[in-house]
Amino acid sequence: MIPVCRTEDLPEGGAVRIEIDAATPAIAVFRSEGALYALDDRCSHQDASLSEGWVEGCQVECPLHAALFDLRTGMPSCLPARRPVRTHEVTEADGMIHVRPAAREPAAREDAYA
Numbered sequence: 001m002i003p004v005c006r007t008e009d010l011p012e013g014g015a016v017r018i019e020i021d022a023a024t025p026a027i028a029v030f031r032s033e034g035a036l037y038a039l040d041d042r043c044s045h046q047d048a049s050l051s052e053g054w055v056e057g058c059q060v061e062c063p064l065h066a067a068l069f070d071l072r073t074g075m076p077s078c079l080p081a082r083r084p085v086r087t088h089e090v091t092e093a094d095g096m097i098h099v100r101p102a103a104r105e106p107a108a109r110e111d112a113y114a
Ligand code: FES
Pocket: 043, 044, 045, 046, 047, 048, 062, 063, 064, 065, 066, 067, 079, 080, 081
């Protein structure tokens, strides 16, 4: 698990972006309605940071063209995004939030959503 931030540094409705290494896409960690979620921090439509989007309930709205993504599944619920973003395991314990990056999807699977 990779440390994200202290619990108090991620308020309700907020998001934190973490960069892990050059080989791992940045991850956005969200808190909404008391739950934590983690998604790739790159919209599947174009190059926009979902951590800069707007969180409401179980969705985040992309700040560039307003696609909505389900925070629980990474699935888009409206155009222009058609492909999901990856989700990641996120935990909170002892005053810290941690994330476990998901394995990268094989290229063939990513193409299946195009
Ligand atoms: S970049 Fe996210 S909807 Fe276009």
